[in-house]
Amino acid sequence: MTSVWWIRRDARLADNPALLAAQEDGPAAAVFAWSRGVHLWSGRRRAHLARALWSLREDTGGVVGVRRGDPADAILAVAREHDARTVFAAREASPAGIRAQDAVAAALEVDGRELRLVGTPYAVAPGRVVKGDGTEYKVFTPFSHAWREHGWHAPAEHADPGGFARVESDVDLDQAAAHGDADDLLAERHEFREERVLAAWDDYVAGDLARYATERDRPDLDSTSHLSVPLAYGQIHPRTVLAATAAVRGEAARRLESELAWREFHADVLFRHPSAQHESLTPALPDDAWATGAEADEAFMAWRDGRTGFPLVDAGMRQLAATGTMHNRVRMVVASFLVKDLHLPWQRGASYFRRALLDYDHAQNQLNWQWVAGTGRDAAPFFRIFNPTSQAERYDPERRYVERWVAEVDTPAYPAPMVDHAAERAVALADLKRGKEARAAR
Numbered sequence: 001m002t003s004v005w006w007i008r009r010d011a012r013l014a015d016n017p018a019l020l021a022a023q024e025d026g027p028a029a030a031v032f033a034w035s036r037g038v039h040l041w042s043g044r045r046r047a048h049l050a051r052a053l054w055s056l057r058e059d060t061g062g063v064v065g066v067r068r069g070d071p072a073d074a075i076l077a078v079a080r081e082h083d084a085r086t087v088f089a090a091r092e093a094s095p096a097g098i099r100a101q102d103a104v105a106a107a108l109e110v111d112g113r114e115l116r117l118v119g120t121p122y123a124v125a126p127g128r129v130v131k132g133d134g135t136e137y138k139v140f141t142p143f144s145h146a147w148r149e150h151g152w153h154a155p156a157e158h159a160d161p162g163g164f165a166r167v168e169s170d171v172d173l174d175q176a177a178a179h180g181d182a183d184d185l186l187a188e189r190h191e192f193r194e195e196r197v198l199a200a201w202d203d204y205v206a207g208d209l210a211r212y213a214t215e216r217d218r219p220d221l222d223s224t225s226h227l228s229v230p231l232a233y234g235q236i237h238p239r240t241v242l243a244a245t246a247a248v249r250g251e252a253a254r255r256l257e258s259e260l261a262w263r264e265f266h267a268d269v270l271f272r273h274p275s276a277q278h279e280s281l282t283p284a285l286p287d288d289a290w291a292t293g294a295e296a297d298e299a300f301m302a303w304r305d306g307r308t309g310f311p312l313v314d315a316g317m318r319q320l321a322a323t324g325t326m327h328n329r330v331r332m333v334v335a336s337f338l339v340k341d342l343h344l345p346w347q348r349g350a351s352y353f354r355r356a357l358l359d360y361d362h363a364q365n366q367l368n369w370q371w372v373a374g375t376g377r378d379a380a381p382f383f384r385i386f387n388p389t390s391q392a393e394r395y396d397p398e399r400r401y402v403e404r405w406v407a408e409v410d411t412p413a414y415p416a417p418m419v420d421h422a423a424e425r426a427v428a429l430a431d432l433k434r435g436k437e438a439r440a441a442r
């Protein structure tokens with residue numbers, strides 16, 4: 001009997017419980033729905049997705065299908081073609097992901113078929129980690145302890161690459177992969193083959209991981225895992241990552257696990273508070289605190305284009321435009337600069353990141369922006385105002401990162417700082433104080 005595997009954020013054969021379930025009683029008809037939503041993605045992300053799907057198709061003898069249309073239509077059509085009673089897929093926890101799976105389940109049900117959700121893109125499904133009284137953890141550290149205590153399954157076995165039924169495609173993946181990013185080209189192409197992603201991770205565990213605890217904040221040394229891109233497209237599962245780190249002793253492996261716990265925490269927060277995708281969880285600032293009008297637009301463009309006159313901010317924004325990624329420390333600095341120095345709402349920065357990041361992940365992006373803005377789930381957000389100059393001195397001491405991305409930094413062509421950081425910091429703190437007083441008075 002053929003079942004359908006609806007490919008979502010999990011274009012991989014390794015450690016994929018939904019795919020294994022679909023192959024249990026016979027070959028799986030695998031299909032990805034190339035929906036209107038995908039057309040709204042940036043060209044660089046769409047092209048990377050096409051390459052990841054192309055790679056999966058290569059690995060399965062060319063039988064994986066990619067169908068134009070919204071999931072409810074595309075998945076139902078393939079289920080009918082293969083006379084499949086059951087469709088298997090990973091459960092998503094984001095608002096858009098939940099909407100899509102509800103729509104697919106409803107379309108299948110009226111046709112006498114069934115959607116079964118198996119596994120999630122997380123080690124522990126969002127919503128599962130709860131306090132003794134069943135309520136959510138609002139703060140990261142206790143969440144991460146409870147998350148570790150909860151634990152997770154060992155990685156699932158590798159799926160059978162020969163266990164697929166052919167699904168015809170109506171999307172030209174070669175075309176999408178080759179030309180999808182023609183107007184949005186990256187300086188370097190990121191790895192998109194599952195086998196190589198896994199091999200690169202094995203190499204990392206055997207090599208650079210040892211430096212992670214001491215160097216993870218150094219953009220000039222670039223010794224982080226670079227897992228965020230394959231995690232975003234589901235080419236590796238966090239459980240696979242955690243199984244490897246569990247076998248390594250020492251601070252570095254624990255640190256990396258803790259970063260993955262942030263990924264799980266943010267997914268949990270968004271699952272419980274879907275409005276956090278657009279609205280501040282804690283509206284820390286009064287409404288009149290935000291800059292508006294033409295001057296604000298110009299400031300935004302200077303930030304976006306890496307022309308602020310603060311070398312670390314400009315280096316980060318140029319790295320983002322050129323490569324689709326940015327080192328985490330620098331993401332925090334540029335985000336803080338937009339919100340606390342330029343007084344622009346975090347949503348504006350988050351929406352530019354959505355266009356520019358190759359590792360864009362809705363929960364991680366929106367909640368990290370809220371963390372920096374001090375509007376998220378945080379005990380002491382008040383003083384999180386990054387000084388772009390001292391951050392550069394501390395984390396890029398020889399200026400190697402800055403000089404790589406801002407070649408003209410020491411020439412007259414480089415602009416003077418667009419704001420006085422100390423003055424803008426004082427404004428931000430005064431705004432935060434007003435916001436706090438207004439909330440207390442309510």
Ligand SMILES: Cc1cc2nc3c(=O)[nH]c(=O)nc-3n(C[C@H](O)[C@H](O)[C@H](O)COP(=O)(O)OP(=O)(O)OC[C@H]3O[C@@H](n4cnc5c(N)ncnc54)[C@H](O)[C@@H]3O)c2cc1C
Nearest residue numbers: 224225226227228259260262263328331360361364365368
């Ligand atoms: C404003 C802002 C926006 C961000 N947007 C995204 C995004 O859209 N997608 C995304 O994957 N990450 C995002 N991050 C988190 C982080 O910057 C990236 O995950 C990290 O830089 C990726 O590099 P790496 O894989 O080498 O990380 P490593 O340091 O090697 O970490 C390993 C993994 O842990 C997870 N991780 C690390 N730091 C964080 C964090 N702060 N929050 C959540 N998970 C984390 C990631 O999955 C990462 O791949 C954002 C951070 C900020 C401050």
